[in-house]
Amino acid sequence: MSVRLAEAPLIRALPxxxxxxxxxxxxxxxxxxxQRFPARADIIRExxxxxxxxxxxxxxxxxxxxxxxxxxxxxxxYPVSTFILAAVMRDEPYLKSxxxxxxxxxxxxxxxxxxxxxxxxxxxxxxxxxxxxxRYRGVTRVLRNDRMLSSAERLANWILNSAxxxxxxxxxLPLEKRKLASYLGMTPESYSRGMxxxxxxxxxxxxxxxxxxxxxxxxxxxxxxxxxxx
Amino acid sequence: MSVRLAEAPLIRALPxxxxxxxxxxxxxxxxxxxQRFPARADIIRExxxxxxxxxxxxxxxxxxxxxxxxxxxxxxxYPVSTFILAAVMRDEPYLKSxxxxxxxxxxxxxxxxxxxxxxxxxxxxxxxxxxxxxRYRGVTRVLRNDRMLSSAERLANWILNSAxxxxxxxxxLPLEKRKLASYLGMTPESYSRGMxxxxxxxxxxxxxxxxxxxxxxxxxxxxxxxxxxx
DNA sequence: CGCTCGTTTGAGAGGTCTCAATTTGGGTGG
DNA sequence: CCACCCAAATTGAGACCTCTCAAACGAGCG
Numbered sequence: 001m002s003v004r005l006a007e008a009p010l011i012r013a014l015p016x017x018x019x020x021x022x023x024x025x026x027x028x029x030x031x032x033x034x035q036r037f038p039a040r041a042d043i044i045r046e047x048x049x050x051x052x053x054x055x056x057x058x059x060x061x062x063x064x065x066x067x068x069x070x071x072x073x074x075x076x077x078y079p080v081s082t083f084i085l086a087a088v089m090r091d092e093p094y095l096k097s098x099x100x101x102x103x104x105x106x107x108x109x110x111x112x113x114x115x116x117x118x119x120x121x122x123x124x125x126x127x128x129x130x131x132x133x134x135r136y137r138g139v140t141r142v143l144r145n146d147r148m149l150s151s152a153e154r155l156a157n158w159i160l161n162s163a164x165x166x167x168x169x170x171x172x173l174p175l176e177k178r179k180l181a182s183y184l185g186m187t188p189e190s191y192s193r194g195m196x197x198x199x200x201x202x203x204x205x206x207x208x209x210x211x212x213x214x215x216x217x218x219x220x221x222x223x224x225x226x227x228x229x230x
Numbered sequence: 231m232s233v234r235l236a237e238a239p240l241i242r243a244l245p246x247x248x249x250x251x252x253x254x255x256x257x258x259x260x261x262x263x264x265q266r267f268p269a270r271a272d273i274i275r276e277x278x279x280x281x282x283x284x285x286x287x288x289x290x291x292x293x294x295x296x297x298x299x300x301x302x303x304x305x306x307x308y309p310v311s312t313f314i315l316a317a318v319m320r321d322e323p324y325l326k327s328x329x330x331x332x333x334x335x336x337x338x339x340x341x342x343x344x345x346x347x348x349x350x351x352x353x354x355x356x357x358x359x360x361x362x363x364x365r366y367r368g369v370t371r372v373l374r375n376d377r378m379l380s381s382a383e384r385l386a387n388w389i390l391n392s393a394x395x396x397x398x399x400x401x402x403l404p405l406e407k408r409k410l411a412s413y414l415g416m417t418p419e420s421y422s423r424g425m426x427x428x429x430x431x432x433x434x435x436x437x438x439x440x441x442x443x444x445x446x447x448x449x450x451x452x453x454x455x456x457x458x459x460x
Numbered sequence: 461c462g463c464t465c466g467t468t469t470g471a472g473a474g475g476t477c478t479c480a481a482t483t484t485g486g487g488t489g490g
Numbered sequence: 491c492c493a494c495c496c497a498a499a500t501t502g503a504g505a506c507c508t509c510t511c512a513a514a515c516g517a518g519c520g
Contacts, residue, residue: 065374065377065378065455067374067378067379067453067455068453070378072374072377072378074370074373074374074377085363086362086363086364086366086367086370087363087367089359089360089363090360090363090364090367092367095367095370095371095374096370096374118355118356118359119352119355119356120352122349122350122352122355125348125349125352125355125359126348126349128359129319129348129355129358129359129362130319130320132316132359132362132363132366133315133316133317133319133320133362134316134320135366136316136362136365136366136369137316137317137320137322137325139366139369139370139373140304140316140325140326140369141325142373143304143369143372143373143376144295144297144302144304144325144326146373146376146377147295147302147304147376147415148295148297148300148302149297150475150476151475151476176498177498177499178498178499185377186476186477187476187477187478188498188499188500189476189477189478189499189500189501190475190476190477191499192499192500192501193476193500193501196500196501207484207485223297223298225295225297380507380508381507381508406466407466407467408466408467416508416509417508417509417510418466418467418468419467419468419469419508419509419510420507420508420509421467422467422468422469423468423469423508426468426469437517461520462519462520463518463519463520464517464518464519464520465516465517465518465519466515466516466517466518467514467515467516467517468513468514468515468516469512469513469514469515470511470512470513470514471510471511471512471513472509472510472511472512473508473509473510473511474507474508474509474510475506475507475508475509476505476506476507476508477504477505477506477507478503478504478505478506479502479503479504479505480501480502480503480504481500481501481502481503482499482500482501482502483498483499483500483501484497484498484499484500485496485497485498485499486495486496486497486498487494487495487496487497488493488494488495488496489492489493489494489495490491490492490493490494
């Protein structure tokens with residue numbers, strides 16, 4: 001078994017595998033790899049064919065598109081998320097590249113094994129579809145925000161969401177500001193100016209610490225759309 | 231049976247239903263509706279809960295996001311596509327609104343029936359996932375183009391794709407220019423100016439007819455990314 | 461024939477980017 | 491422990507792209 005017995009129970013508990021039959025799970029673990037990568041390691045590259053489905057067990061992943069050497073971050077993934085699920089299910093080339101942001105542990109399940117399990121195990125199929133649908137909705141939200149919000153508004157919404165997730169009005173940036181800027185579809189300079197502008201709207205920022213001093217005011221500025229914030 | 235017997239064979243032939251078991255298909259058709267809508271009919275609205283999965287049998291659908299009365303077209307669907315599949319599978323509110331662009335015929339399958347069939351019929355499950363993955367990749371491409379291409383480049387890529395799909399260097403705009411502009415993430419004015427600019431790059435346009443006079447030149451300008459054009 | 465609505469053109473403002481210089485902050489080695 | 495160094499972040503200035511507002515134009519329809 002490629003995934004050691006000691007690791008299996010942890011994986012078993014993940015939403016993606018929880019409802020799976022014992023036999024399917026055992027078979028899948030046997031064919032899979034659990035691997036550690038250093039920070040800034042290239043995992044996959046745009047245009048390649050999907051050999052594995054990747055699942056972020058630990059760390060963080062940067063999904064980005066490339067063009068003429070320029071990069072734009074499409075999504076940032078934390079445990080427990082899959083990536084390139086769509087490419088695996090359709091057996092078509094990746095549309096984005098991926099690299100680790102920090103040292104990370106990834107579960108790698110061979111594409112064909114995923115597709116086989118999908119066909120045989122309806123609980124796994126449900127989990128896969130749920131995950132894929134969640135990612136779809138995520139990209140949809142990003143696209144809508146890019147189209148209809150100014151850069152400062154996107155930043156404001158991101159802050160509101162981060163604060164809500166952290167359950168506090170104060171939280172630490174989980175990544176470099178330049179990465180966050182790219183994720184929000186702007187340059188580092190615009191991010192910086194945007195943050196300055198938000199000080200007029202209930203946000204204070206010292207280094208990597210962001211504090212929402214006036215949630216109501218910030219929310220009014222951000223005008224969160226459906227599916228954003230509350 | 232809510233879907234008349236005469237219509238069923240046509241639907242049966244669609245990729246989504248082709249491999250489905252006879253029993254599942256019959257049960258689904260019994261619970262479904264095949265309905266005609268006039269042009270500009272509102273089908274669903276952002277924020278509502280999914281009662282049905284919709285499948286475009288005939289016509290065209292505009293999927294758009296709203297904000298302060300402003301609209302931005304996220305996607306335009308032609309037969310045979312599903313919409314709001316992600317919301318149905320996750321049983322979460324719609325992120326976008328939909329309306330018909332032209333008189334259209336839609337197959338409406340109750341959400342719960344879709345989810346039941348997904349669980350019982352693995353061929354249907356495969357088709358659903360394939361469709362969802364395809365839509366996911368579609369939005370991803372749109373987002374990447376919005377982020378990394380100028381409006382004229384987006385227009386150029388759209389023309390290249392349209393020409394390729396039509397199998398000819400000359401084709402007719404399938405919708406209003408203002409809708410197309412919104413779909414490409416720009417204003418009607420920008421679309422118009424963009425088209426003017428493209429006359430220097432191998433495109434000629436008279437009314438609703440677009441002709442690619444110099445495909446190589448246009449391709450050089452558009453610099454199509456992976457998954458765009460050829 | 462003359463509306464009406466979509467499209468095009470024009471002029472100007474605004475948001476975001478680019479390029480460059482400066483400052484900040486974290487990490488390293490003396 | 492501190493000074494230095496490098497990369498990231500900030501600030502400034504200017505250009506560019508796209509949008510907005512306004513007016514002129516044109517095609518389809520009553």
